[in-house]
Amino acid sequence: MAEGSKDQGGTGTADPEEDSPNMIVYRKIEDIVTRIQDEKAGGVAIRTVKSFLSKIPSVVSGADIVQWLMKNLSIEDPAEAIHLGSLIAAHGYIFPISDHVLTLKDDGTLYRFQSPYFWPSNCWEPENTDYAIYLCKRTMQNKARLELADYEAENLARLQRAFARKWEFIFMQAEAQVKIDRKKDKAERKILDSQERAFWDVHRPVPGCVNTTEMDIRKCRREKNPHRVKKSVYGVPDDGQSQPSPVHISSQPTRKTTKEDVQKEITFLNIQLDRHCMKVSKVADSLMSYTEQFMEYDPFVSAIEPSNPWISDDATFWDLEASREPTQQRVKKWGFSLEEALKDPAGRDQFLKFLESEFSSENLRFWLAVQDFKRRPLHEVSSRAQEIWQEFLAEGAPSSINLDSHSYERTSQNLKDPGRYSYEDAQEHIFKLMKSDSYARFLRSNIYQDLLLARKKVSCIH
Amino acid sequence: MACQGLQKGETLESLKRESETLKKKLEEERNKLNDVELHQVAEKVEALGALSMKTRRVLKGHGNKVLCMDWCKDKRRMVSSSQDGKVIVWDAFTLNKEHGVPLPCTWVLACAYAPSGCAIACGGLDNKCSVVPLSLDKNENLAAKKKSVAMHTNYVSGCTFTSSDMQILTSSGDGTCALWDVESGQLLQSFHGHTADVLSLDLAPSETGNTFVSGGCDMKANVWDMRSGQNIQSFENHESDINCVKYYPSGDAFASASDDATCRFYDLRADREVAVYQKDSIIFGASTCDFSLSGRLLFAGYNDYTINVWDVLKGTRASILFGHENRVSRVRVSPDGTALASASWDSTLRIWA
Numbered sequence: 036m037a038e039g040s041k042d043q044g045g046t047g048t049a050d051p052e053e054d055s056p057n058m059i060v061y062r063k064i065e066d067i068v069t070r071i072q073d074e075k076a077g078g079v080a081i082r083t084v085k086s087f088l089s090k091i092p093s094v095v096s097g098a099d100i101v102q103w104l105m106k107n108l109s110i111e112d113p114a115e116a117i118h119l120g121s122l123i124a125a126h127g128y129i130f131p132i133s134d135h136v137l138t139l140k141d142d143g144t145l146y147r148f149q150s151p152y153f154w155p156s157n158c159w160e161p162e163n164t165d166y167a168i169y170l171c172k173r174t175m176q177n178k179a180r181l182e183l184a185d186y187e188a189e190n191l192a193r194l195q196r197a198f199a200r201k202w203e204f205i206f207m208q209a210e211a212q213v214k215i216d217r218k219k220d221k222a223e224r225k226i227l228d229s230q231e232r233a234f235w236d237v238h239r240p241v242p243g244c245v246n247t248t249e250m251d252i253r254k255c256r257r258e259k260n261p262h263r264v265k266k267s268v269y270g271v272p273d274d275g276q277s278q279p280s281p282v283h284i285s286s287q288p289t290r291k292t293t294k295e296d297v298q299k300e301i302t303f304l305n306i307q308l309d310r311h312c313m314k315v316s317k318v319a320d321s322l323m324s325y326t327e328q329f330m331e332y333d334p335f336v337s338a339i340e341p342s343n344p345w346i347s348d349d350a351t352f353w354d355l356e357a358s359r360e361p362t363q364q365r366v367k368k369w370g371f372s373l374e375e376a377l378k379d380p381a382g383r384d385q386f387l388k389f390l391e392s393e394f395s396s397e398n399l400r401f402w403l404a405v406q407d408f409k410r411r412p413l414h415e416v417s418s419r420a421q422e423i424w425q426e427f428l429a430e431g432a433p434s435s436i437n438l439d440s441h442s443y444e445r446t447s448q449n450l451k452d453p454g455r456y457s458y459e460d461a462q463e464h465i466f467k468l469m470k471s472d473s474y475a476r477f478l479r480s481n482i483y484q485d486l487l488l489a490r491k492k493v494s495c496i497h
Numbered sequence: 498m499a500c501q502g503l504q505k506g507e508t509l510e511s512l513k514r515e516s517e518t519l520k521k522k523l524e525e526e527r528n529k530l531n532d533v534e535l536h537q538v539a540e541k542v543e544a545l546g547a548l549s550m551k552t553r554r555v556l557k558g559h560g561n562k563v564l565c566m567d568w569c570k571d572k573r574r575m576v577s578s579s580q581d582g583k584v585i586v587w588d589a590f591t592l593n594k595e596h597g598v599p600l601p602c603t604w605v606l607a608c609a610y611a612p613s614g615c616a617i618a619c620g621g622l623d624n625k626c627s628v629v630p631l632s633l634d635k636n637e638n639l640a641a642k643k644k645s646v647a648m649h650t651n652y653v654s655g656c657t658f659t660s661s662d663m664q665i666l667t668s669s670g671d672g673t674c675a676l677w678d679v680e681s682g683q684l685l686q687s688f689h690g691h692t693a694d695v696l697s698l699d700l701a702p703s704e705t706g707n708t709f710v711s712g713g714c715d716m717k718a719n720v721w722d723m724r725s726g727q728n729i730q731s732f733e734n735h736e737s738d739i740n741c742v743k744y745y746p747s748g749d750a751f752a753s754a755s756d757d758a759t760c761r762f763y764d765l766r767a768d769r770e771v772a773v774y775q776k777d778s779i780i781f782g783a784s785t786c787d788f789s790l791s792g793r794l795l796f797a798g799y800n801d802y803t804i805n806v807w808d809v810l811k812g813t814r815a816s817i818l819f820g821h822e823n824r825v826s827r828v829r830v831s832p833d834g835t836a837l838a839s840a841s842w843d844s845t846l847r848i849w850a
Binding site for chain 2: 064115116253297305308314326327330332335336345350356456463
């Protein structure tokens with residue numbers, strides 16, 4: 036094992052330039068495992084445990100680790116501590132001494148800490164040649180406990196076929212490693228062997244276990260040196276056949292900041308300085324009242340009638356929502372704001388019905404027409420813009436709306452080169468008008484009140 | 498107001514100094530309005546009861562990591578996309594797979610359901626976003642009807658339809674966002690300002706709004722005006738990549754999830770971060786987030802395979818959901834708020850209620 040070569044990041048400190056997102060987590064975990072091992076500073080006691088005729092050096096129980104995590108990371112629920120501990124194990128920082136499966140158990144199961152040499156923050160991407168050497172070396176050791184597991188034996192067989200031509204080389208490397216290992220002291224060997232095995236459990240996991248070395252492809256390409264020569268675990272020189280790291284989309288070199296960039300920044304900052312902002316106390320009150328108003332409609336917080344379809348497997352709740360008869364609760368929402376009323380198709384219909392009864396529906400119809408207009412495909416924009424003008428704004432228009440002269444001018448200018456936002460000003464103006472005038476009257480109207488109070492209509496039968 | 502610095506002879510250095518001065522001034526001005534913390538004001542809000550959310554459905558069918566999902570407006574159907582190049586449309590209520598669209602590229606990072614329910618959009622490593630009309634005929638080869646709409650110069654990280662089937666908004670690893678006309682494939686507006694990959698975007702929920710928020714690897718969350726392409730507001734509080742941004746239901750605020758293991762909450766009217774959701778025991782990055790219907794809860798999916806449920810107002814954690822066996826890549830609350838869907842690298846989707 037090439038652990039002797041300290042220049043390969045023996046202390047576990049990786050190149051500071053590599054601040055990939057994974058590194059953030061690794062650093063946090065490393066901080067945790069360093070603290071756990073520091074007995075003087077409240078860490079766990081790492082002991083040698085006697086077992087039958089032998090001694091097990093440098094171990095700690097799963098329960099101790101769980102306790103430490105709960106105490107030092109303010110975790111109340113042991114299940115959470117076990118989950119976090121299992122992830123720390125899955126990433127290769129702690130491991131059970133008698134199992135290939137990297138999880139944490141809250142009992143007397145014995146665990147050991149991984150050597151910093153093998154820490155993931157060293158950006159290991161071990162080649163199959165290294166893995167072949169490792170498995171081959173294992174078969175040369177006579178101890179029963181080091182026998183290959185089934186999946187390892189299968190892997191070895193596969194590698195023997197794949198590397199048939201250079202198997203002699205691999206075999207020699209394995210023999211060399213065995214020689215090096217034999218020179219080490221017995222207790223030290225036990226520890227190193229287990230750490231090496233745990234390393235391979237991370238990089239060649241047991242089938243069915245999560246491979247925690249998998250990367251999010253969106254983050255991979257930012258590696259600063261994607262074509263660096265990958266270091267071998269066993270000091271095998273790179274024969275030039277190693278694959279580059281799997282995912283290197285061409286990374287954009289970071290552009291140097293130009294004068295223009297900074298000028299844009301300055302303009303932006305000045306706009307921000309001119310902006311009128313609200314106090315936090317005010318927005319906090321606003322957020323609270325919005326949330327409190329809608330909590331009765333929030334299925335995660337309040338019970339819904341008759342039942343949540345996902346829980347009861349009964350879709351009645353959805354059928355009721357889709358029916359022509361909105362519930363009182365739903366009608367109540369239309370009274371929260373004009374926005375809410377227009378968001379609900381039933382609310383829109385009732386508001387329109389009310390306005391038609393007053394012969395003043397042109398404002399709402401204009402607003403709805405512009406909403407629809409913004410959703411049209413590009414090639415329809417021009418013609419539709421004209422149609423809306425003819426219907427609502429032109430001289431003698433059939434549904435003439437009342438726009439202030441300023442908005443009217445702006446809109447008529449916009450239409451010289453019509454676009455999806457040509458009616459934006461006009462729409463905003465009309466919305467404000469409806470909000471302050473007809474919407475308030477709608478809420479007081481019989482049409483709305485009847486629905487809100489669920490008053491039955493008296494049907495005249497003559 | 499500071500001078501615009503547009504005269505000749507202004508060096509890069511002096512401009513940078515001017516910018517720094519303005520930044521400090523802006524921070525001072527904003528801090529004057531920071532008279533109280535949101536969680537302090539929220540002390541008077543009634544505490545939430547215990548949340549008893551459980552897995553109600555497990556959707557199996559993808560062969561590899563599920564990277565994205567989106568609900569249909571009908572509140573029960575959804576579309577999901579995977580690393581194996583497959584896009585599946587499900588009736589999540591019955592677990593029925595209704596459509597399967599195999600795509601030629603792997604890592605389909607983004608997918609969205611059209612408002613009409615008649616089409617889906619998807620994209621990823623192919624640098625494109627394509628729209629696929631959904632046919633009632635189960636035997637029809639949907640992949641053949643796929644139509645490329647968006648073209649970026651790097652991976653497409655997010656996509657959403659606007660209020661109609663006619664426009665899509667995309668975010669990309671090329672550092673830009675863009676608005677496209679679906680029928681013609683024409684670029685309607687592009688949004689420049691991020692200095693690294695954009696990983697997420699969300700449209701403002703307003704009926705009348707024309708803004709959206711984006712977040713990216715430059716650790717910034719930017720709010721944009723869709724009409725002009727201008728960056729209206731910007732927030733730089735995270736310490737690492739922002740993986741997801743999502744509006745609070747009123748549209749006055751939004752949340753973000755980041756690799757720095759925190760989620761944050763920003764109010765647009767106060768123009769500042771008003772809450773940070775974090776815990777000593779949460780050390781893995783947050784990849785996704787979404788609000789419950791009232792905005793009281795923020796669901797966030799993490800790279801430690803869990804979903805943490807945060808009390809948005811009080812800033813505390815209301816619950817933790819275990820179940821997934823690998824990273825959670827996406828969480829989305831259904832349109833009527835009755836369920837939470839989660840997608841994971843363990844190749845399944847789960848419905849929680």
